[in-house]
Amino acid sequence: MQEFYQALTLIGFMLYWILVAGVTIRVVIKRRSVSVSLAWLMIIYILPIFGVIFYFLFGELNLGKKRAERAKAMFDPYEAWFLKLLDCNAHLPEKTPTHITHIDELCTNRMGIPALCGNTLSLQDTPQKILSSIIQDIEQARDFIRMEFYIWNEGGQANGVASALIRASQRGVRCQVLLDSAGSRVFFSSSWCKMMQDAGIKIVQALKVNPARMFLRRLDLRQHRKIIVIDDAIAYTGSMNLVDPEFFKQNAGVGMWIDVMVRITGPTVNVLSAIHCWDWEVETGERSFPQAPECHIEQDNLLHPIQVVPSGPGMPENLIQQVLNISISRASHSVTITTPYFVPSEELLQTLRTTAQRGVKVELILPKNNDSIMVGWASKAFYAELLSAGVIIHEFAGGLLHTKSVVIDQKYCLIGTVNLDVRSLWLNFEVTLVVDDAEFTQQLYWLQNTYIEQSLTVNEQQWQQRSLLHRFLERVFYLFSPIL
Template sequence: MDKIYHILTLVSIGIYWLLVALVTFRIVLKKRAVSVSLAWLMVIYILPILGVFCYFLFGELNLGRKRAERAKAMSPSFSDWFTQLNSCQAHITENMGAHIYKIDELCNHRMGIPALSGNSLSLQTDPKVILNTIITDIEQARYSIRMVFYIWHIGGLADAVASSLIQAAKRGVDVKVLLDSAGSHRFIKSHWYTIMTNAGVQIVQALEVRPWRIFLHRLDLRQHRKIIVIDDTVAYTGSMNMVDPAYFKRDSGVGQWVDIMIRLTGPTVNVLSAIHCWDWEFETGRREFPQIPQCTVNNGLPQHPIQVVPSGPGMPEYLISQALILAIHQANQSIRITTPYFVPSSELLSALKTAAHRGIQIELIIPHKNDSTMVKWASRSYYGELLDIGISIYEFYGGLLHTKSVVIDQQFCLVGTVNMDMRSLWLNFEVTLAVDDIEFTRELYQLQNEYIEQSYPVTYEQWKERPHYNRVLERIYYLFNPLL
C-alpha cells in the first residue's frame, strides 16, 4: 500500500509540474507586455495550485465562443455605419485643433469613427442635479431610451429614475437597459428589476456571471461604460454610475463618491447611441442602428468637435490607451489628471515621465481613501519615482474622487469612464470623449481646482519618511500591478 501511495504521489507531482510547464510555455508564447507575463509567472510559482487555477480564470481574454463569433461578425457592419459619418458636414477637419486632429486620425484609421462638430456640452457635477436632469429628459422621451451602466444601486433618486423609465415604457417608449452582471447584481436581485421588466423595460445582464461557466469566459471582464441616449437627440456619459451617492456604499469608510456627467446634444449623440447598439448586439445578438445624425452645422456657432473613443473586446485593442498617450505626447505646457485608480501601464508611465522630462507641468489628483486596498497600495508604489521627476501628487480628502478626466494645456480634455489602470485600458468595455472645446475644458479645469482645494499635496521629503511597513506593502502590490 505504501508503494502505491508513493507511486500516486510521484504521478501527482509529475502531472502538476507538467501542467505548470505547459502553462509557462503558454504564457511565454502569448504576445503581451513582459510585465504581465512576469506577474503571471510569479503568481503560478508562488501559489502553486491556486496560481494555475487563477490563470485559467483570469489570465487570458476569453469572451466565450458565441460572443467572440458575434463580435467578429458585427465589426464590418458597425465600421460601415461609422465610416458614413466621414462624409457628413459635421466632420470638419480643417477647423480641428491640433490635439483632436491626431486623435481623429487614430480613431478613423482603426475603427472608422470620426470626430464630429456641432455639439453642445454641459458639465454636471452635483449628483442631485444630474439625476433630476436625467429624469426630466426621460419624461420628455418620445420613442427610445438606451442605457448602459456598470452599477445600478437602489435607493434615493436612482429609484426615481427607475420610476420614470417605467412610466416611459408604459407610454410606448422603447426602453433598453444594459447592466453589468457583477456590478449590478444587487439591483438585478431586487424588486425594482421585477417591477421594471413587468412594465416593459428591457433589462439585459451584460457578461452574466455563472459559476458553472467559469472556464467558458473570463469572469473579470466587465461592462464599465456609462451611457444614456434619449431619442437619439440627448446623451449622457461620464464617471457616475446609476446611483444616488447618499445611498451608495455608505459603510465603506471612504465617504461619498464624487463624480461628473456630461450632457450632450448634437451629432456625437448618435455615435454614443451606436456604441450602445454594439453592446446590445454583443449580448443579445439583436442588431439595430441609430439613425445617421443630422450633420448640418451652423458655421456661425462654436463647433465643439468631439471624438468618441470606445474600447473593449471585439473592438480595436488599446484604442483609449493609444488616444491618451497621444494626447500626453502633444502637451506643450500642462497635464492634469483625476482618477480614482492609478495603476498605469508601462507605456502610460513612460509617456508621463517623458512629458515631465520635457518640462511639462503634470498634476495627479487621486483619492486619499480608496475602496480597493490592493489598488491603494499599488498606486502608492509609483509615488516616489513620480515625485522625484517633478510630478505633483494631490490626495483628495472630500470622499472617493471617482471623476476620470485629463486636461491638456487648459485647451483640450479627455473625460469618460476609463480609469488609469490596466484593467480599464486593456480589458473592460469603456468609452472616453476627447473634447476640443476651450470653454468646456476650462470649466473642467476649474472643477479640478476645486478638487485640489480639498486635497493635500504629497511632498517628496514627506514621502521618504513614510513607515517601513508601507514600503513593504507597496513593493508587494507593485509586483501584481499588471494584474489589477
C-alpha cells in the same frame, strides 16, 4: 503501499510541473508588456496551484465563444456605419482645431469613428444636477431610451430615474436597459427591477456571471460603460453609475462618491447610440442601428468637436491607451489627471515620467482612501518613481474621487469611464470623449482645481521616509496589478 504513495506523489509532482511549464510557455508567448508577463510568472510561482488557477481565470482576455464570434461578425457592418460619418458635414478635419487632429486620424483609421463638430455640452458635477437632469429628459422622451451602466443601485433619486422610466414605458416609449451582471447584482433581485420589467422595460444582464463556465470566459471582464441616449437627440456619459451617492456604499469608509457626467446634443449623440447598439447586440444578438446624425450643421455652429473613443473585446486593441499616450506625450505646458484607480501600464507610466521630465507640469489627483484596498496599495507602488520624475501627486480627502478626466494644456480634455489601470486600458468595455472646446475644458479644469483644494499634496522627502512595512505592502499588492 508506501511505494504506491511515493509513485503517486511523483506522478502528481510531474503533472504539476508539466502544467506550470505549459502555463509559463503560454505566458511567455503571449504578446503583452514584459511587466505584466513577469507579474503573472511571479504569481504562478509564489502561489503554487492557486497561481495557475488565477491565470486560467484572469490571465487572458476571453470574451467567450458565442460573444467573441458575434463581436467579430459585427465589426464590419458597424465600421461601415461609422465610416458614413465621414460624409457628414459635421466632420470637418480641415476646420477641426489641430489639438485633436492626430486623435481623429487614429480613431478614424482604426475604428472608423471620426471627430464630429456641431455639439453642445453641459458639465454636470453634482448628483442632484445629474439625476434631476436625467429625469427631466426622460420625461420628455417620445420614441426610445437606451441606457447602460456598470452599477444600478436603488435608493434616493435613483428611484426617481426608475419611476421616470416606468412612466415613459407606459406612454409607449421603448426602453432598453443594459446593466453589468456583477456590478448590478443586487439590483437584479430588487423590487424596482421587477416593477420596471413589469412596466415593459427590457432589462438585460451584460456578461452574466456563470461559475460553471469560469474557465471558458474571463469572469472579471465587465461592461463598464455609462451611456444614456434619448431619441438620438440627447446623450449622457461620464463616470457616475446610476446611483444616488447618499444611498450608495455608505459603510465603505471612503466618504461620498464624487462624479461627473456630460450632457450632449448634436451628432456625437448618434455615435454613443451606436455604441449602445453594439453592446446590446453582443449580448442579445438583436441589431438596430441608430439613425444617422443630422448632417446640415450651420457654418457658425462648427464648435465642440468631439472624438468618441470606445474600447473592449471585439474593438481595436489598446485604442484608449494609444489616445492617452498621444495626448500626454504631446502636452506642452500641463497635464492634470483625476482617476480613482491608478495602476498604469508600463507604457503609460513611462509616458507620464517622460512628460514631466520635459518640464511639463503633470498633476495626478487620486483619492486618499480607496474602496479597493489592493488597488490603493498598488497605486502607491508608483509614487516614488513618479515623484522623482517631477510628477505632482495630490490625495483627495473629500470622499472617493471617482471622476475620470484628463486636461491637456487647458486646451482640450478627455472625460468618460476610463480609469488609469490595466482593467480599463486592456480589459473592460469603456468609452471616453476627447473634447476640443476651450470653454468646456476650462470648466473641467476649474473643477479639477476644486479637487486639488480638498487634497493633500504628497511630499517627496516625507514619502522616502515611509516605513519598511509600507514599502513591503506596496510591492506585494503591485504583484497583483494584472488582475486589479
